[in-house]
Amino acid sequence: MKVSTEKRNERIRAAICDIPEGSVASYGQIADIAGIPRGARQVGYALRHLPSGHSVPWHRVIQASGKIAFKAGSDAFNLQSKRLAKEDVAILNGRIDMKKYRWQPDLDEFLWKPSAAWDED
DNA sequence: CATATGACGACAA
DNA sequence: ATTGTCGCCATAT
Numbered sequence: 001m002k003v004s005t006e007k008r009n010e011r012i013r014a015a016i017c018d019i020p021e022g023s024v025a026s027y028g029q030i031a032d033i034a035g036i037p038r039g040a041r042q043v044g045y046a047l048r049h050l051p052s053g054h055s056v057p058w059h060r061v062i063q064a065s066g067k068i069a070f071k072a073g074s075d076a077f078n079l080q081s082k083r084l085a086k087e088d089v090a091i092l093n094g095r096i097d098m099k100k101y102r103w104q105p106d107l108d109e110f111l112w113k114p115s116a117a118w119d120e121d
Numbered sequence: 122c123a124t125a126t127g128a129c130g131a132c133a134a
Numbered sequence: 135a136t137t138g139t140c141g142c143c144a145t146a147t
Contacts, residue, residue: 040129
């Protein structure tokens, strides 16, 4: 068994769970936070293989361009759109305003628990 | 080991 | 703004 793989996905899920309601993050951003530079595709892979019964707010993960990763009109696309709308995340013309909704972990943790941000593992 | 694939991203036309 | 290419990286065949 490849343990490191599960470890990686675990970090990815954890990072996503840290996204506060009403905010979104790009795949690349999550990968970076999870300690996987340029691992955007791995985030997508991890989400595609989410364990059953998970409680991961995957709908807060969108592309860096501000668009939802699914094909418009698909069930997943509609579900994600609905969940985001419910969190007051506006989707104008199929795009989300990253400048406005992008999660900023540095600032967030700075205001929440100063100096604890550099204290991991 | 060689290719193909994908819930990505950056960049050039 | 839209589309195409190429780079990335773990998996699947």
